[in-house]
Amino acid sequence: MSDLLNFFADNTQLLLEKTLAHLGISAIAMVVALALAMPLGVYLGHRHAGSFLAINISNVFRALPSLALIAISLAFFGLSRLNVEIALVALAVPPILTNAYTAVDGVDPDAVEAARGMGMTERQVLTGIELPLSWPLIFAGIRTAAVYVVATAPLAAIAGGGGLGDIILNQPTYGLVGVIAATIVVVVLAFAVDILFALVQRAVTPRGLHMPAELVTIVPAGTDTAVVAKDAAATAEHV
Amino acid sequence: MTALAVAAPLAQSGPVIPNFGRGDDCIRNNGKFCAQWFIDNFNARFLPRVGEHIKMTAIAIVIGFFIAFAAALIAHRHRRFELPFANVASLFYTIPSIAFFQIMVPITGIGLLSIEIALVSYTLLILFRNILTGLREVPGEVKEAAEGMGLTRRQILLRVELPLAVPAIMAGLRVATVTTISLATVAAFITPLGLGAPIFNAIQSGANTEFVAASMLAIALALFADMFIVLAQRFVSPWARARRGSS
Numbered sequence: 227m228s229d230l231l232n233f234f235a236d237n238t239q240l241l242l243e244k245t246l247a248h249l250g251i252s253a254i255a256m257v258v259a260l261a262l263a264m265p266l267g268v269y270l271g272h273r274h275a276g277s278f279l280a281i282n283i284s285n286v287f288r289a290l291p292s293l294a295l296i297a298i299s300l301a302f303f304g305l306s307r308l309n310v311e312i313a314l315v316a317l318a319v320p321p322i323l324t325n326a327y328t329a330v331d332g333v334d335p336d337a338v339e340a341a342r343g344m345g346m347t348e349r350q351v352l353t354g355i356e357l358p359l360s361w362p363l364i365f366a367g368i369r370t371a372a373v374y375v376v377a378t379a380p381l382a383a384i385a386g387g388g389g390l391g392d393i394i395l396n397q398p399t400y401g402l403v404g405v406i407a408a409t410i411v412v413v414v415l416a417f418a419v420d421i422l423f424a425l426v427q428r429a430v431t432p433r434g435l436h437m438p439a440e441l442v443t444i445v446p447a448g449t450d451t452a453v454v455a456k457d458a459a460a461t462a463e464h465v
Numbered sequence: 466m467t468a469l470a471v472a473a474p475l476a477q478s479g480p481v482i483p484n485f486g487r488g489d490d491c492i493r494n495n496g497k498f499c500a501q502w503f504i505d506n507f508n509a510r511f512l513p514r515v516g517e518h519i520k521m522t523a524i525a526i527v528i529g530f531f532i533a534f535a536a537a538l539i540a541h542r543h544r545r546f547e548l549p550f551a552n553v554a555s556l557f558y559t560i561p562s563i564a565f566f567q568i569m570v571p572i573t574g575i576g577l578l579s580i581e582i583a584l585v586s587y588t589l590l591i592l593f594r595n596i597l598t599g600l601r602e603v604p605g606e607v608k609e610a611a612e613g614m615g616l617t618r619r620q621i622l623l624r625v626e627l628p629l630a631v632p633a634i635m636a637g638l639r640v641a642t643v644t645t646i647s648l649a650t651v652a653a654f655i656t657p658l659g660l661g662a663p664i665f666n667a668i669q670s671g672a673n674t675e676f677v678a679a680s681m682l683a684i685a686l687a688l689f690a691d692m693f694i695v696l697a698q699r700f701v702s703p704w705a706r707a708r709r710g711s712s
Contacts, residue, residue: 289687291647294680297664301497301673380561394564409564416559
């Protein structure tokens with residue numbers, strides 16, 4: 227235990243640098259995944275079409291082992307940051323895509339119809355009605371993705387380095403104490419990201435919107451909200 | 466004359482690239498993916514790894530399912546157990562796998578036990594949440610009707626709630642299996658077991674074909690398992706599909 231505290235004390239600078247790099251790698255992956263998955267999910271949800279596409283793309287991406295992705299891209303791009311980002315983007319896309327699709331697709335049809343009846347254009351329906359009502363679930367997906375990415379980014383060290391993985395994968399240099407210390411930092415980061423996005427999620431929820439109970443309570447880090455949401459949607463479909 | 470004969474082979478010998486006993490051009494030049502080498506080595510090098518990988522995954526899923534199932538049944542009856550279990554399970558879930566495996570080594574040694582403890586820990590959250598959600602989403606009227614028919618609590622659980630929760634439980638099994646296959650590749654970082662072994666081995670030696678092939682096998686295994694569970698789901702809950710079709 228005292229070894230652990232000593233490691234933190236002796237290597238504050240190192241841990242700080244690696245943490246910043248870790249966040250940088252994670253942030254890039256999140257931005258790319260958002261740019262790919264959000265518009266697609268929202269568009270398909272708005273059109274109420276392509277559930278097969280949205281759900282199946284997610285399932286295929288979800289099935290891809292991160293290490294295998296990193297290894298394959300290693301053969302093609304050599305040691306570079308690109309490998310890691312590809313694997314992390316593949317990890318972040320499913321929850322974002324599924325939740326964006328489920329959220330927009332599930333907006334109360336009466337509300338959308340009322341908006342159309344009031345003479346709103348498609349664009350206004352989307353930005354004025356569907357998106358605001360969808361934000362809570364969309365952000366739940368982003369939050370799940372962010373936690374996944376932060377917790378998986380240590381694999382980055384296999385393919386060119388960067389982030390806390392440099393310490394976690396280098397037990398010969400830093401010892402088990404170093405591995406545990408860096409792991410603690412990753413876990414704390416994951417929880418911090420989770421709480422941060424939970425707050426954002428709460429802030430973007432329109433006042434008066436009745437939220438399902440499982441979304442209001444702070445969902446524990448790493449919870450597959452998308453799965454829960456998908457089950458809920460599937461169950462709703464049966465009824 | 467003799468001097469020349471000796472010197473010639475020496476001059477030719479460039480960097481030593483392992484050709485694993487067979488040296489076609491592709492392997493000698495360390496091509497990205499040498500199909501012939503892969504086919505030649507499949508039985509000896511890859512097939513046992515696939516078997517190990519399936520075994521590791523199956524053990525973790527079976528044990529994880531029993532623990533999560535028991536926990537979900539308890540949490541279903543006594544709500545106060547939900548949060549503690551979910552919180553512990555989500556703490557495990559945020560630990561990076563590559564660190565989890567290393568941390569287990571001093572405790573349970575290098576071997577299958579350490580790997581399985583980590584893999585089981587990762588399945589718990591997904592399985593627990595899905596089983597519990599499935600049980601909770603059984604409509605109240607259905608349970609009331611069962612109660613009205615005189616079924617005991619135990620009968621309601623076995624004959625009404627569990628069958629209706631099957632789709633959600635299978636969805637959880639699907640995600641858990643795919644996740645475990647993915648994490649099991651990382652396990653090779655501590656013990657050369659499963660498809661991760663050739664990946665880590667070849668990343669160090671730089672033999673492209675070996676890690677590309679192992680990676681593709683891991684991906685194929687994950688996609689195949691995913692499809693297999695979807696089919697199994699249709700098989701064990703035909704009513705779910707029938708109802709969706711009719712609505």
